[in-house]
Amino acid sequence: AQSVTQPDIHITVSEGASLELRCNYSYGATPYLFWYVQSPGQGLQLLLKYFSGDTLVQGIKGFEAEFKRSQSSFNLRKPSVHWSDAAEYFCAVGETPNFGNEKLTFGTGTRLTIIP
């Protein structure tokens, strides 16, 4: 079965600084990978996704993520964070090939705090 590890429970970053959130996955085949963001009191919103092809994917709100098969990683990055980026971030992997992006398995999340 697939699994996702987000090793950082909580990260604090200064506004304007760069950000990298780590995600490692375990899956035998080529995974479908996702990053979601959850603002306080809200549901989860899709930031970006990777299925195949270019290993650097661009998402909404200025985020990007890089798929590294050799490291089983899909880290999320942003060059300069804004106070509004404070939220919880979830990495997820989808079963393939039979289900595609269905039946996602989520990591435990990383809470991001932004300080002035």
Add this chain to the structure above:
Amino acid sequence: DADVTQTPRNRITKTGKRIMLECSQTKGHDRMYWYRQDPGLGLRLIYYSFDVKDINKGEISDGYSVSRQAQAKFSLSLESAIPNQTALYFCATSVRDLGPGRGAGYTFGSGTRLTVV
């Protein structure tokens, strides 16, 4: 209106009571899911349904049941609520994967915060 609507938004119930959480969607998606979120545990899958006649257990289905009344409606029931079912519950939908890159991931509702006392 939201694409995926969950009702109620908040609920406090007593141990042993039966409670139903409802989810409806206007996305036209055939796949629907129920997850629960607990601090430090992320989201865990309770049940999922790939169409009206196809319902499957997730990793933590014990103590829960579901009903897919129509393509657009997917309800989660706690037959006899217990305190460790206190959590934030999310409904999500997705469209059938039509090939690499054509899936869009999940669309989530805003969640139902359930407290069992």
